[in-house]
Amino acid sequence: MSPLSPVKTYHTDTYPSINPTSPRLSAKGKNIVISGGSAGIGREIVQSFAKARASSISILARTSSTLLETKETLEQEYPETKIYTYIADIVKREQVNGAFEAINSAIGVIDILIANTAYFSAYARLTEADPEDWYHGFEVSVKGNFNLVNAFLPFAAADATVVDISTCIIPMAAMPGLSSYHASKVAALKYFEYVHAENPHLFLIHVHPGCLRTAADSKCPEGTTGIGYDKGALCGDAVVWAVSPEARFLNGKYIWVNWDVDELKAMSSDIEKSDKLTLGVHGLQY
Template sequence: MVSKSKIQTIHQNTYPAISPTRPELSTKGKSALISGGASGIGAAITQSFAQSGITNLAILGRTEKSLLEKKTQVELISPATTVWIYVVDVANAKATLSAVQSFAASINGKIDILIANAGYMSSLNSVSDSDPEDWWLGFETTVRGNFNLLQAFHGFASQQATVIHISSSAIHLPYMEGYSSYRSSKLAAYKLFEYYHEENPSFTVVHIHPGLISGTAMTEKFGPSVEKFGLVYDDVTLSGDFTVWAASEEAQFLNGRLVWATWDANELKTMKDEIKADKARFTMGFFT
């Protein structure tokens, strides 16, 4: 999906600069926790971190079967990676805290990387026609769930931890019928992570729009909109690999920024000084 930023080079597939097998992007010796990491975009992110050689990996999700399958896949990709899985709904604060505590205790240390990926898209009805329980579930997962996750993570975060928030380009877009729950909850989540960034200056917090991805639970709902507007899907491997790059030292200059996985990493690096000098660049207030 093409963005309207000033980035000249846009990708729909992964490319060498963000390959998780690059030595510069190695996560060997580090620990990471990924919410919603067993399906869809989260599964691709999990796979990319496995390819980067992550030492300790915790995967949170709501379905034991998908978690077990992803654990097996990670262990095949990276036999040196130790994988923990937790059947957790992040909207449940006690269960989320228990999972994070268990992972931290298991690795006898701190968590270096948090990938906050869990989200929910309610049925695409008007505000007046929406089922209230389904509509609010978007906020329960995307806002309350991420709040719970950040609170649980905070006590076990390494001193210079990296937090990646999987956001959405939808928060920039004008009205589109049926998306009131999804877009408003995603916008609220962005602000939540914006505050967490400002409150924790030793951490790196990056928001990522992962691209327009097919084959996910959400695709079944927004697929007709993609066809209606003639949009093109991006490859999910791009989402995973870009996230690994965004969590690396190379991308620390993006701290506090919202970037698209489709944007060229090399081009972003050439803008490093410009971005660091302009505190509003690539934030919700100023996108270009």
């Protein structure tokens, strides 16, 4: 268990309260857009929203082969959900703008934006890091999300939701070798705080998606954070819950998918009316 957990029950796999097939968590009628959704954590999130019967899921990614495979597989398994794919590097504004214009033409307004793309630079101390590789984390997590949100807002539903797929290490102490990823994700968190402050009509939530052994994560030596790995379904299913009506009390808050949602709901009044689960430069306040 993480010492950061505000609840007693800490999950590493999915469980009934976040089952995306439950009518309580239905995404029927919703149009979802996700960046980096063709593999790893992103694909788990896409699959969970398909299980929740989302009307459409539009996936932005850079690799056509994984996009096509994801589309074909999920449309066969979940025929009620239409999967759209767009090759786009979120660092390149013209590609992102073009993708969102195409999405709007295809499905209309967008209900949920999931900002999932991030970049793990090579695991290296500051004096050993390649400058371009090191800074690319900021290009993706800050500039990329800036492009993504700005392209989304003109096509957002009036009561749209934004999910910032964050990370567990933001409130942790410095970990030599992870400076690019750590600092760029802290910067991204602050960026999304401004998105929320300037667009208070949006529901916005920061979600640590759990720890999966993905291609990006493989750059980091196993055990570096001291937190074990989770099952992929936990990540996707918890994100579906996080955008449901049950989680409205978490507007502007930061959560881990590992935290038991029933225990969080029992704390809802206190969380909503206080700084609990708000992440800032001084850490997580319970």
